Amino acid sequence: MIELKRNSGMADINRVDNNITRLLESLVTTIAEEARLFKNFLHHLEVQQKALVGRDHAKLKEATSNLQKVVLLSQELEKSRIETVDEIRRLKGTEEDLNIAKICSMADPNEAAQLKNLRETILSLYERIEETRMRNALLVEQSMEQIHHTIATIGQIPVGPQVYHRRGGINREGASLGLNRRA
Numbered sequence: 001m002i003e004l005k006r007n008s009g010m011a012d013i014n015r016v017d018n019n020i021t022r023l024l025e026s027l028v029t030t031i032a033e034e035a036r037l038f039k040n041f042l043h044h045l046e047v048q049q050k051a052l053v054g055r056d057h058a059k060l061k062e063a064t065s066n067l068q069k070v071v072l073l074s075q076e077l078e079k080s081r082i083e084t085v086d087e088i089r090r091l092k093g094t095e096e097d098l099n100i101a102k103i104c105s106m107a108d109p110n111e112a113a114q115l116k117n118l119r120e121t122i123l124s125l126y127e128r129i130e131e132t133r134m135r136n137a138l139l140v141e142q143s144m145e146q147i148h149h150t151i152a153t154i155g156q157i158p159v160g161p162q163v164y165h166r167r168g169g170i171n172r173e174g175a176s177l178g179l180n181r182r183a
Contacts, residue, residue: 019091020088020091020092020106021108023084023087023088023091024088024103024106024107024111025111026084027081027084027085027088027103027115028107028111028114028115028118030077030080030081030084031081031115031118031119031122032114032118033077034074034077034078034081034122035118035121035122035125037070037073037074037077038074038121038122038125038126038129039125040070041067041070041071041074041129042125042128042129042132044063044066044067044070045063045067045129045132045133045136046132047059047062047063047066048060048063048064048067048136049132049135049136049139051063052136052139052140052143053139085098085103088103088106092106100115100116100119103115104116
């Protein structure tokens with residue numbers, strides 16, 4: 001009877017280990033897909049930047065749409081990754097946070113190396129994404145300033161039949177053209 005319980009306990013341990021192994025493989029695949037999406041996101045940010053500089057509204061719209069699609073896919077992968085980590089945590093019987101280092105300690109050496117490599121790739125891509133995103137934000141801000149300046153200039157163009165004073169001086173008073181500057 002004791003031998004039967006011992007064999008049953010070993011089978012349960014093997015089943016849990018097999019499930020964790022399967023989940024770790026799934027996690028590596030999910031994180032690799034997230035890294036691919038980060039590369040794709042960076043590409044679309046760079047396209048967006050070129051469109052901003054080149055004032056290509058069609059490409060800008062397309063790049064922005066593609067960025068939104070990548071974000072949605074990324075959110076789905078993030079949800080899957082979180083569920084996988086939660087399942088690993090449940091099977092391990094722990095409530096502690098599982099970071100890459102702890103997950104690598106559970107994985108075989110090949111998977112651990114892949115996870116570490118993916119972590120470095122994602123961190124590098126994240127830095128590049130932030131830099132590109134900040135440049136794009138600066139370009140948009142500069143465009144907004146130029147638009148504001150242009151509208152302010154147009155709004156101060158003198159109107160009316162009396163552009164010059166009777167004495168030959170220029171009428172410096174401008175009248176608003178009724179432009180909506182909030183646009």
